[in-house]
Amino acid sequence: MLIELVCFLLVMVAGTAGELCIARAMKTVGEVTDFRPRQLMAVAWRTVKVPWMWTGLGLMALAFFALLAVLAVENVSFVVPVTALSYAVGALGGKVFLHEQVTRTRWTGVLLVCVGVTLVLIGKRWG
Amino acid sequence: MKSFSHSHFKTYVVILLIVIFGPVGNFLLGKGMKGLGMTLSWKPSELVRFIAFALRSETIWMGIGSLIIFFVSYSLILSWADYSYVQPASAFAYGTAALLGHFMLGEIVNAVQWAGIMIICLGVFVVGRTPLRTTEPN
Numbered sequence: 178m179l180i181e182l183v184c185f186l187l188v189m190v191a192g193t194a195g196e197l198c199i200a201r202a203m204k205t206v207g208e209v210t211d212f213r214p215r216q217l218m219a220v221a222w223r224t225v226k227v228p229w230m231w232t233g234l235g236l237m238a239l240a241f242f243a244l245l246a247v248l249a250v251e252n253v254s255f256v257v258p259v260t261a262l263s264y265a266v267g268a269l270g271g272k273v274f275l276h277e278q279v280t281r282t283r284w285t286g287v288l289l290v291c292v293g294v295t296l297v298l299i300g301k302r303w304g
Numbered sequence: 305m306k307s308f309s310h311s312h313f314k315t316y317v318v319i320l321l322i323v324i325f326g327p328v329g330n331f332l333l334g335k336g337m338k339g340l341g342m343t344l345s346w347k348p349s350e351l352v353r354f355i356a357f358a359l360r361s362e363t364i365w366m367g368i369g370s371l372i373i374f375f376v377s378y379s380l381i382l383s384w385a386d387y388s389y390v391q392p393a394s395a396f397a398y399g400t401a402a403l404l405g406h407f408m409l410g411e412i413v414n415a416v417q418w419a420g421i422m423i424i425c426l427g428v429f430v431v432g433r434t435p436l437r438t439t440e441p442n
Contacts, residue, residue: 200390203382208383268388272388277387282433283388285427286392286429287427289426290392293398294420297398297402300415301417303414303416
């Protein structure tokens, strides 16, 4: 039970934290305005030199392996709360870690997405 | 005003890429894996054999390609838009996945799933009414 709880937290927190780190890396690189292949390669080169990118990729890999581990012992119903909650955790992370202004309107949208994702996953399981 | 419109235009285009290539990549990867007719084993020697076998599948390569486009698009959009804007907006992908399942695999999308997709659309619409970016550029 404890291992499953740890994996649950790892999937949700490490997955979202990984994306937040990638967001911070991309903000460090700066806004991409030129989408020609050569320019995109230059952006990719600048991106791999930002440590936040590697931290993000590492955390996402950790979340992926935690998901595999938990799916080996638990059934897929585990995916429902993790996926739905990750949107709320993501908005909170954006506010705290990236200092984004998550207004009441944005929170409302995020919570609607959480409810919608829960229904889609529950419907898929019961269907 | 011009830059506002341009930012929104490129944001919508990249979100479109995200919600198409994410589910398509997962779908192709899943289809390719099932087509292999092998079960995944964690023994190193069998794992290497499994990966070597999987990489011979065109479907798996198309899946990997789609997921690379998804990841690049997701990273690019985060260079100018808030994470708390992009993450919920990309939930549109659940709608794409349901449509893919319905039209490509003949899966039945039930009323609960449709209700969920409608609520996701409403949530994305609400998030879309907030500013793209609320932090100062570096």
